[in-house]
Amino acid sequence: MNPLHSLFPNIDDWGELGRACIDTLLMLGGSLALTVAIGLPLGVLLYLTGRSQLRAMPKLYGVTSLVVNVLRSVPFIILMIVLMPVTYVLVGTKLGVRGAIPPLVIGAAPFFARLVETALREVQQGVIEAAQAMGASTWQIVCHVLLPEARAGLWAGITVTAIALVGYTAMGGAIGSGGLGDLAYRYGYLSYKSDYMVVTVVLLVVLVQLLQMIGDRIVARYKRH
């Protein structure tokens, strides 16, 4: 007899739980990759166009900044519902892992972009100036100075974003994106099977802990120099 069965008698399909885990990881991995792919250039744009920066463009900065702030201030659950038609156009479904990814990315990328902007601002002005004095172009400064010098801060930002995304995927579960959040909501909340609630929360905590640990390791390695 599986000891888990006696511990959580209300959970009758462990396979379903396993699939939910995989769905959560898929949503997390897919959305994190896209969030970084979109948020990183967006953060660089915010940094470069900011006041008295390399390519200061107050109007462009103002507009980008406003869009980022608007997206960040809409609660994720509402963003997800509002975006449903867009999601459908983008990935052909509003449900499941695929349906969850567009709102996750649109919700997290602006957040990550701000973290990127902050991390880049930590790079010493003097180092950028030294590169300019050596005849570096803005593009070379971004690739060879800003991003490498800020990598500890960037990895810290990726870690924070990944953890925020775990929370978002769980919320997404409530409106049909599947994963652990979906189980917790359907069985744990709607059907009063508290076992589901406990197990999914424990799994989410473990996932967050793992992400934090990995992130901290990477950050510490880059901080040493």
Place this chain on the structure above:
Amino acid sequence: MSARFATRITVIRFLDVHKSYRVDGKDIPALQPFSLDILDGEVFGIIGHSGAGKSTLIRLINLLERPSGGRILIGDTEMTALPEPALRAQRRRIGMIFQHFNLLASQTVADNVAFPLRLAGERDAAKIDARVGELLERVGLAEHAGKYPAQLSGGQKQRVGIARALANRPEILLCDEATSALDPQTTASVLDLLAAINRELKLTIVLITHEMDVVRRICDRVAVLDAGRIVESGTVADVFLHPRHATTRRFVDEALPEEAASALAPLAQVGGRVLRLTFRGATTLSPVLSRVMRESGVDFNLLAGRIDRIKELPYGQLTLTLEGTNADAALASLREAGIEIEELPR
């Protein structure tokens, strides 16, 4: 000294350059209009107190700061007229080192030195390695190639900065307070390195500092900057042995407090005329003074004095009072022997 540069070619030329910063919608002047020539192969110092505009001036040379007016020429190239890509190419001909070193913390010493080579488009790893090795050897850091900047001392970091600045074989090296963050001993060794580079590679060095000692040690000519204005310039010996402007005098007094006029005042109560005698070069080492005094029968009373060097030039400066009827004849003989004489106010 001045003859040495009389026929030299100008490498950096400022023509009616001025610079203001825009702060809260108002133009705040940082440098008043000035013209200045810096000659091929010399070490040119710019000395001034904090906020005088030193950094602004040196950053105009590679256009890290754009002038508000006037023209800046490097050789025949008018920097102020260059479009962005051409300006970047020009900047590769000008190395720069900084007070806080400004090394890439995420890269090793070797990668820091290789950085300008890579920026310039060098892809050949073997060539890069060879050049980096050569440069690190030159600055005495060959065994530190694999370390990160955080693992180095200040002096070592500045040596990396120098190696990096020399990577693309520049014709000009700009030093923005390159030794201000270093202790006196490390400062001396970094200055020696800069002097050796100037001698061996024949490159022109422009350095800014607020320490007279730095100027005296390695500069050929100097400009004194005070509140955005060049108040005095010339060979280091001329400017520092006979300071004319109050700011210059203050720098000299700060460096040699025991010879400042204020320190001498009480001593001068002894009577007679207070004179400052300046010996330069060979006269410093010959017994002119004792011969003239003996022959003229004049008595002197020594108040202060020093024998030292400005770069390679030995000099002596004595402050003394003279008593005796023959004083004027004695002074004439001293002048004839090449000694510069100033009568100090009392």
